[in-house]
Amino acid sequence: MMALRGKTRAAMRCFFLTQQQLRLPLPLTPSSAADISSISAPSSHRFFSFTCSSLFRHSPLFAPSNQAFSRPISFRELHSSPPSIRSFAARGLQTMPNSDSVTYLTQREAAEVDEILMGPLGFSVDQLMELAGLSVATAIAEVYKPSEYNRVLAICGPGNNGGDGLVAARHLFHFGYKPFICYPKRTPKPLYSGLVTQLESLSVPFLSVEDLPADLSKEFDIVVDAMFGFSFHGNYSIYCSLLISIVVILRKRTPAVVSVDIPSGWHVEEGDVNGGGMKPDMLVG
């Protein structure tokens, strides 16, 4: 298990929905719900999960109750549990057996939630991505104040995880940070080119891999790892390995690393099985 550097992180909200609360036909069973409340971890070793809680305000199906659930997730807990996973906003916690428990979804279950959101509920990818990116930016702003951690490098991959990073960078700009983007493999779809245009209109610099300084710590205070999310499979391309090694090697003295949804390089359900994945300070999922 890796140790987290830096100051004690402020607690972030961790939301989740039980199957009953979602009222969705998800194949969740009691055994698939990991109760991690018994795992202890130093309060300074915290890992955060944050979700698009605003998503749930848009739908009566997902309407949150007034019993918001707040709990940080430690790194140890994350390593001991399926990391795939996104936790969702809790509605009626009175139905929970234990408000300290966290329910995880498998990769397939998470995909099914997405299918429902984008099917019967009519959400578009753009909407979900905007909410995801805004949540990432909000979580970063809650933990790393722009007065102290101002320069943010967002490393964005070719898929929606990269899109989350692009959206987050735009919001971070408006929150007073100075974002930089490394987006080596662009996807020629209107959604992504629109996100790029929006950042360019704010004069947010785009850096190539070759442009990245040898020592990231001199130029950046935060690295946002938005390379790969839940669709990562197989091994890294050499290109991505390079990026990851830069960040991992410099990890000892680098900027804070914030991963979006899944730390890049981790097996979605089994974790950092090869030990070569990102070692983030904070996860926003």
Ligand SMILES: NC(=O)C1=CN([C@@H]2O[C@H](COP(=O)(O)OP(=O)(O)OC[C@H]3O[C@@H](n4cnc5c(N)ncnc54)[C@H](O)[C@@H]3O)[C@@H](O)[C@H]2O)[C@@H](O)CC1
């Ligand atoms: N409903 C959704 O699907 C939403 C997804 N969101 C984000 O999108 C992520 C999932 O997005 P995607 O399904 O586009 O997938 P990812 O962004 O995880 O990655 C997919 C891309 O990575 C490439 N890739 C996969 N494995 C690779 C490897 N070993 N080497 C090189 N390239 C590889 C694929 O060819 C594809 O282009 C989530 O984790 C989340 O962060 C958010 O935008 C919100 C909405």
